[in-house]
Amino acid sequence: MKSILRGGNRVLISKSTNVYTNLALERYLAENIKHQPKTRLLLLWRNQPCVVVGRYQNPFAESDIKYLSEKQIDLARRYSGGGTCYHDLGNLNVTIVTTREDYNRKKNLHWIVNTLNEAFNLTLHVTDRDDIFLDTFKVTGSASRLERLYAYHHFTLLINSYLNDLRRSLKSEDQMKITSKATSSVRSSVLNLADRNNSITYEKTIALLIEKFFQWNNEKTTTSCDYIDPLLYYEHIKDFENELKSQKFLYQVTPPFVYTIEHEKQPIEISVSNGIITDIKGNDSIIDKKNFLGQLFHGVYHNIQKLNKT
């Protein structure tokens, strides 16, 4: 059997729907596969409901943390930059991995647009911000990561997602309260592909992409397509997976920010750096600083919420 890490034009479909596993797998494959010039690796995956924030984003500013924990929607931070996405089984994740030199986001997006337009009779187009829009609605979110030897471009494709859950999860009350240099998402109205053409399904889309992928890369056969069970590579990806799941990576890697609340009509500014509350400016007599200084912000978040507007 050929090795899982061989280079060349290939398609791999992940059997897992756990966002942490899939992100870890994506990074493992990108870092370890012997990428050959002028070839591409296509990774197809999808996740159980979750919200994925970009590497340098602030999860509190991007999503409703409380809602996520109530509905048991996972929160994850990915290694690539960009904005926040909501994933569920109706949202297809596509990653294209190449050598650093062959990285070309526009080419990838144009390939997708052409393929989907032709097969499903749609009118998708690529915007300057490298998003794919259907008329005025956004249907994908892109992000990339460029390292010395490899680069990957991944994006989501809204096929049949629960848009209400999407909107609800990505709505953040804290957006106005947070000042920071973190990347903030640019929000747009979204649409499912299936809403425009109800014959489009996840299965059809995958089959279409696999076939067209090999054509695009001038391969005569589609045999280099495999399902991959990340469980088998657990030993290799567990470090990444543990990092992705850790509180540290989820919260403490957030760029420094100031969280402002109103308590008894007075503004209180809470400075957070590396996830830890480093300073509180406000009326000293109102709040007991000891409870918060030095604490992990995400740990005392609920207490802070209680103070707000009281």
Place this chain on the structure above:
Amino acid sequence: MMLGRYAHNNAALRCATFSLRMLQRPSSSFSQTAPFIYTFKKQTNIVPISSLNHSISHFGCRSFSLSSSRLSSVVQFKLADIGEGIQEVEVKEWYTKVGEHVKQFDKICEVQSDKANVTITSRYDGKILKLYYNVGDTAKVGEPLVDIKLEQGNNIPVETKISSVTPEEPVEVEVLNKTPSVNLLATPAVRRMAKELQISLNDVQGTGKDGRILKEDLLNYKSEASSAKAISTPLKSTPISPPPSPITMKQTPTIKTQPPSTTPVADRNEPIKGIRKAMVKTMTQANTVPHFTYSDEYDMTELVKLRQQLKKQSKDIKISYLPFIIKACSQALNNYSILNAHVDAKCENITYKGSHNIGIAMDTKDGLLVPNIKNVQQLSIMQIANELTRLQQLGKVGKLSTTDLTGGTFSLSNIGAIGGTYAVPVLLLPEVAIGALGKIVRRVVPDEDDDENSSSSSSDDDYCSCRVRSIMTVSWSADHRVIDGATMARFSNELKYLLENPLQLLINQ
């Protein structure tokens, strides 16, 4: 290379370009350069070169600059072109700081440009003197990102004069070859050491960054020459289990006065690669699981007769015993579903697998692999036989797919096809049971009458009637953390019953 391009436009650095190219990784594009000798000095406290902050003026500094007057030691490392026509990026994170030493390919910083994160790595070995941006600032492509003070040394002859202050570490020498190997990363010091120890760098596994070969690697290789691993072998984690036959050897010592004169034959060293390497990993893992083995003998006579009958009836049906055994296992597993289960790595959860995906250890073109037949519970014996043939044929040409090789829930090893009777098979994680089928041998067994009376009446144990039967030994190994001996024994008994009474097998399909 990137710096070279910009340097051409920058008169101040033009003189540095030629020599800076020398400092970069040697590659085949430099084949036209004349080899020249220069030294690298490792950073130490005493070596004068690095001591910019030292107020004492060093004799070393003078001669250093003399011999390498063309080399300017501080380099402005510029932000290289990111692609996609991007002119500006935001600096998101620094991985280094002023005063820190970096090696080539170490991470310097992370920049972000509209959804693309780029990791910028260093081109040089040296010390960071200046960071041009803070986190959150906008950096421009083509503009300086950091200043690096390069680490350099003198030519050999001059060096002896300088060492009135002897450096703590030995001075390293490199000769730039015209055709160095492109994929081997190793500092000049390491290369020299390899030469001295007469080790070929191709044989050494690098454990440094990007597979770089370090001094420790050379030392390890030297002391453990036989266990050197291949440099860039992709790791195959597909599960495999070798069926070992225990070999007991008795050596009777004979006393002689002198050994016969012989000439020793050279050893042959070979890095462990491919499937064997994967075996090392999976076997080591499996070894952490407490195994127990349970063996028994099955009377296969009826099955042998059945098979001969089938052969007579249809000359072109080729069916071996294995499909029958596989089907029988599946039937028995219906009653002992715990043997068709997976445990997780920490043995905290047991998953009773619904499908019986029975794996068969095969000696394929690539080595020992265990493809599995999916959903045996739904297949007829003929279908199992066909599937087995398909897998065997694929295995012969090395074309077994991932699907074939994954998802197994229970495994069998037909080592008896080659030979052997008893074995202690090693589990194929995360499965919990595995069987090794020995050879079917013709054996004489005493007649066992159903009524006990006859045996008690014949007090003459020396005389008894006997028959010749076909006996197959089977050895089962199971995960003793979740499977107990009684379960295994009862399963084996049920299987035994099915195989000894093949009709039962056919009725219950």
